[in-house]
Amino acid sequence: MDVTIYHNPDCGTSRNTLDLIRHAGIEPTVIEYLKTPPSRDQLVKMIADAGLAVREAIREKGTPYKELGLGDPTLTDDQLLDAMLKDPISINRPFVITPMGTRLSRPSEVVLDILPADAFKGPFVKEDGEAVLDAEGRRVV
Numbered sequence: 461m462d463v464t465i466y467h468n469p470d471c472g473t474s475r476n477t478l479d480l481i482r483h484a485g486i487e488p489t490v491i492e493y494l495k496t497p498p499s500r501d502q503l504v505k506m507i508a509d510a511g512l513a514v515r516e517a518i519r520e521k522g523t524p525y526k527e528l529g530l531g532d533p534t535l536t537d538d539q540l541l542d543a544m545l546k547d548p549i550s551i552n553r554p555f556v557i558t559p560m561g562t563r564l565s566r567p568s569e570v571v572l573d574i575l576p577a578d579a580f581k582g583p584f585v586k587e588d589g590e591a592v593l594d595a596e597g598r599r600v601v
Contacts, residue, residue, distance in 0.1 A: 461486050461558060461559060461575075461576065462489075462558070462559060463481055463486050463488035463489070463556065463557070463558045463575075464488060464489040464490075464491060464556070464557045464558075465477060465478055465481060465488050465489070465490055465491070465554050465555070465556045465557075466491050466493040466498065466506070466551070466553055466554055466555040466556075467490050467491065467492055467493065467553065467554050468492065468493065468494060468553050468554070469492065471553055471554070472586075472587050472588070473553070473554065473565070473566055473567065473568050474553050474554040474565075474568075475587065476568035476586045476587055476592075477554045477556060477565040477568040477571050478490065478554070479584070480568060480569070480571050480572065480575075480584060480592065481556070481571060481575065483580060483582075483584050483593070484575050484576070484579035484580055485579055486575070486579070488556075493548055493551060493553065494548050494549060497545060497548040497551070498551075500541060500545060503517075503541060503544065503545065503551065504541065506555045506557065506562055509557070509561070509562035510555065510561075510562045510563055510564050512564060513537075514537040514540045514541060515537075515540060516552075516564075517544070517551065517552050517564060518530055518540060518543075518544060518550055518551070518552060519549070519550055519551060519552040519553070522549065523547065523549045523550045524547055524549075524550065525550065528543055528547070528550075530543055530550070552564055552566065553566075554566075554568075556571050556574065558574045558575060560573075560574040560575065560576075561573070561574040562574070568586065568592070569592045569599070572592075572599060579597075580593050580597030580598075581597045582595060582596075582597055583595050583597070584597075
């Protein structure tokens with residue numbers, strides 16, 4: 461299965477998402493988006509394919525969100541996209557793209573919606589100790 465993750469290795473959610481993909485036996489294409497940001501067209505497509513509004517794809521924590529006034533409701537999608545592309549840390553992460561769909565995997569287990577359910581053969585626990593998959597590889601609710 462062809463899977464791409466827009467990844468930030470400093471982000472626990474992104475690391476957990478990547479680990480879940482690998483737990484499914486899939487080695488994804490890993491794009492460290494801070495080093496290699498998506499193009500404007502790629503970003504617009506990811507956001508749309510994930511069913512999000514542009515504003516929902518902006519990260520506030522640990523970014524220049526407040527300094528840039530990105531919470532201003534009068535800013536257009538184009539202005540928000542410009543800011544995200546200028547400062548890629550402002551793009552929320554991780555975005556994951558598979559043939560089954562595109563998701564902003566926050567929380568990390570959202571990625572399970574776009575991976576084959578039968579790919580998981582055992583338990584998975586996040587870095588913080590939260591169980592995501594049980595011993596049979598089924599989602600813990």
